[in-house]
Structure formats: structure tokens, C-alpha cells
Amino acid sequence: MMRRTTPAEPYRNLGIAFVACLFILVLGPGPRPSRPGQLLTSAAREAAAGEPAAALAFVAQALEFEPALAALDTTAALFALQAGDPAAAEIYLAQARARGAEATPLSCLETELAIAFPSEATLPLDTRCPMGAMNLDSWLAVSHDQGDLELAAVALESRVEGNPDDLRAWEGLAALTALTDPSAVESVVLRAFRPFPQGSQVLDGLLRLARADGAALSPAERAAQAGELLAAQGDWNLATAAWTRALQLDPDFPVARAFLGMARSRSGGDGLPDLQRAAAEAPQDPVVRMLLGQYWLAQGDTATAIRELAFARSLEPENPALAAALGSALAEGGKVAQAAEAYRQAAEANPRDPVFWNLLAEFSLQHELELETLGRVAARNAVALSPNDDAAVSALGYIAHLNEGGPLGERLLQRAISLDPDDPLAWYRYGLLLLDQARYSEAQAALTAASILDSSGPIGRLAGRSLASLPAEYR
Numbered sequence: 001m002m003r004r005t006t007p008a009e010p011y012r013n014l015g016i017a018f019v020a021c022l023f024i025l026v027l028g029p030g031p032r033p034s035r036p037g038q039l040l041t042s043a044a045r046e047a048a049a050g051e052p053a054a055a056l057a058f059v060a061q062a063l064e065f066e067p068a069l070a071a072l073d074t075t076a077a078l079f080a081l082q083a084g085d086p087a088a089a090e091i092y093l094a095q096a097r098a099r100g101a102e103a104t105p106l107s108c109l110e111t112e113l114a115i116a117f118p119s120e121a122t123l124p125l126d127t128r129c130p131m132g133a134m135n136l137d138s139w140l141a142v143s144h145d146q147g148d149l150e151l152a153a154v155a156l157e158s159r160v161e162g163n164p165d166d167l168r169a170w171e172g173l174a175a176l177t178a179l180t181d182p183s184a185v186e187s188v189v190l191r192a193f194r195p196f197p198q199g200s201q202v203l204d205g206l207l208r209l210a211r212a213d214g215a216a217l218s219p220a221e222r223a224a225q226a227g228e229l230l231a232a233q234g235d236w237n238l239a240t241a242a243w244t245r246a247l248q249l250d251p252d253f254p255v256a257r258a259f260l261g262m263a264r265s266r267s268g269g270d271g272l273p274d275l276q277r278a279a280a281e282a283p284q285d286p287v288v289r290m291l292l293g294q295y296w297l298a299q300g301d302t303a304t305a306i307r308e309l310a311f312a313r314s315l316e317p318e319n320p321a322l323a324a325a326l327g328s329a330l331a332e333g334g335k336v337a338q339a340a341e342a343y344r345q346a347a348e349a350n351p352r353d354p355v356f357w358n359l360l361a362e363f364s365l366q367h368e369l370e371l372e373t374l375g376r377v378a379a380r381n382a383v384a385l386s387p388n389d390d391a392a393v394s395a396l397g398y399i400a401h402l403n404e405g406g407p408l409g410e411r412l413l414q415r416a417i418s419l420d421p422d423d424p425l426a427w428y429r430y431g432l433l434l435l436d437q438a439r440y441s442e443a444q445a446a447l448t449a450a451s452i453l454d455s456s457g458p459i460g461r462l463a464g465r466s467l468a469s470l471p472a473e474y475r
Helices: 009-027 035-048 052-065 072-082 086-098 103-116 133-146 149-162 167-180 182-192 201-211 219-232 236-249 254-266 272-281 286-298 302-315 320-332 336-349 354-367 371-385 390-404 407-419 424-436 440-453 458-468
Strands: none
Touching: 052 072, 072 086, 086 103, 149 167, 167 182, 167 201, 167 219, 167 236, 182 201, 201 219, 219 236, 219 254, 236 254, 254 272, 254 286, 272 286, 286 302, 286 320, 302 320, 320 336, 320 354, 336 354, 336 371, 354 371, 354 390, 371 390, 390 407, 390 424, 407 424, 424 440, 424 458, 440 458
């Protein structure tokens, strides 16, 4: 499993600074470092190098050598948390509490312990401790494994009370409420609309789900649909919690089990057993087979992925989503012509849906395949069906630029940016257009915007490379 950053990470620099300050106090003006000073110097060095276990060992030695340095127990608790030693963290936190350490940082560290090791921590949880985004994610990551959805909901309730401008906390609270107390979802969402009257995909979707006809969906189906909504926004932790709850409500629910397997895989776990069990329970279910195909595609086994996705499509030939999924696997396997045909069939299967036309346009752009006869037609159809879709307008604009190089492409890309100023792809394409026209100063601004908006993603990396290609005076 990929290593996740410890929830105590935000406190790491604080701990290093604390050790450094004590180091100065202990050393004083004397001609040579004292033994505690040497130990604290080593602790600070190890902490800065990302070795909290070694830092903890030096702090522990300093405490043994000089008990008067009792204020170090809070820093020792921090290093123990970072080193994954909850027992040691509890001991040092108890010592800090006994000596009357400052309440707020102590409560926060105790909360960090409960978040990072919920099955082992025995200290009381202070939900008033401000939780940053990383702490919030930690709650959501462990809550479904520990069965503490209600506890996580309590923590998020405290979070939104103290930080009403935290949209992610409101979305998490609404989602957890949907899983623990469905009748209260609407009131939570309406409260969230006060600071966020524009709503969000998650809040709006959960509200629609809460207001849906109660007889149309079982509780398990509601939980599963909440999982699909959350997964569509990339929130795999909450989606995992939703599908876990769906299976608790209805263990004989293979589609929910398949989605759970996918979510576990996306979160760094092993989702294959769940996917294989779902396929065994429902071998003719196209959604289950599609998810199994997507798993193998993510694993890099394109041949198996293509077989599974082709089988899924044979079970429901008119489903455009299955055709598009097969197209993505074919493209990944280098079967570009077959992929183009699958994407075209997906678009034509539901010609009133702009999503599949835009997928076809993006595929044409990505592979520089039939830009005029395939890509431009698909992008034009997408824009006609959804004139305010910045992604469709961006694709059409860039295809126009590549095909003819006239002013139309620039106007369309400017319009795409005006529709969504936070779309890094539109900025990136606009920057490439300006580069082609040797308008380097403007290109630098557009590419910088793309790089900032997608700082850790693929578009941001591409924008960075393009920035590096600018003439020296514009870098």
C-alpha cells in the first residue's frame, strides 16, 4: 500500500522549531555544548531529515539525562505519532497533561492520536480541535474501516460549526449523514447552502438523492448511489464508506461489492477479491464486468481489460458508457482505429448527450486522428448540445487552431476560459496557441496559470515543460 502522510505531519515543523528553541536555551553562552544540548541537536537533525523515530530516541535520552526538561514531552509525543508509536505517544501526552501543558496544542495532538490510531487510542477525543484538510481526510480514510461513521460525523459537525467556510467538511458531513441518518440529510445540506448558496456537485446530488421517492430505492441502493456520486468527484474514502454501508444493509448486492473493490484499489488497497467475488455472484452483470475490466486496465493488463470490457459491452450493446470504456482500453492497448470506432459508437448510441461527443473529440485531439472529419465534428456537436460547457468549447477551439490557425480558435479558447477561469486545460491550450504565434509574454501568463491550477497534475507538468521552452527572457 502506498504510504500516506501521517496526520501529525502539519505539526512536524512546529516540533523541530520547539526542539531548536530548547537547544538554544540549554546551550546558553557556555564554551561547549552540554550533554542534553548535544542530544537535542541530534534530535533536531533527525527530525529535519524525516526520521521521527530517531528524533524521539534522542529526546527520550535528553529527558532521562535532565528531567527538568519536562516541556519536551509534548515534542516527544509528536515524534512518537510521526514514528507510528501510539503507546509512546499516549505516555508522553499523559505526562504533558499532568504537568499542565498548554491545552490547545495538547488537545490537537490527542486528536491526532485518535485520528491516526482510532483502535488503539484511549485518550478522550476533543472535537473542538481545529482540523486541517489533512486531518479531515484522515478521519474519512479510517472511519469506514473502524466502523466509526457516527464519530466522524460528530467531528465534522464540530468542524463546520467552527469553520463554516470549509466546503469539503460540509460535503463530508452531508455524506456521512446520508449513511448514518438519512432523514437528516436535507437539513444538513440546507445549512451548507447558507455559506455556499451556489451549492456543489456533492451537496446538490445528495439533496436530490434525499428527496427521491422513498419507495423507488432501498436503503442499500441509496447508500450505493451516494457512493457513485462521491466517486465521481474523486472522493474515494467517502465512496468506500458508502459502498461498505450498502453491503452492510444488503450483503447480496454484487454491484455495490464491485464498486467497493474499485474504490479500495483506487485508495491503494487490494480491491481484486471484492471484484472477483462480485463477478462470481453476478457473472452476467455488465457493470460488474466493466469495473473488473477497469481494474485490469489500471493494473496495466490491457489484454485482460479489453476482454472484460468487450464482454461487458456484449451484455449491453446499446450502453454508450460501456462502449466508451472499451474505447479507452483499446486506445491504451495501441488499437487506435478500433478505439476511435468504439468512441464513435458511444456518441452515436446517445446522440443527445454531449459527454460522449466530447470524449470522441478529446480522443481525436490526443491521437491527432482525423481532426477535421472526426474531432471537429464531435466537438461541434458537443458545443451545440451544451454551449456553456467549457471543456467542449476548449476542444473545439484548439481543433480550430490546429486545423486553420485563424482567429476562431483563439476566440473559442478565450470563451472557454471565461466560462471556467479555473480550467487548467483551457489555459494550457491557449498558452500553446500563443506560443505558436510567438506571443511569448502572453503565453508565459497562460501557461503559468495552467501550471498553478494543476500544480501536481499532468496538465501542470506539461505547462511547466512548455514554460521551460520559452526564450530565456520570458522564463
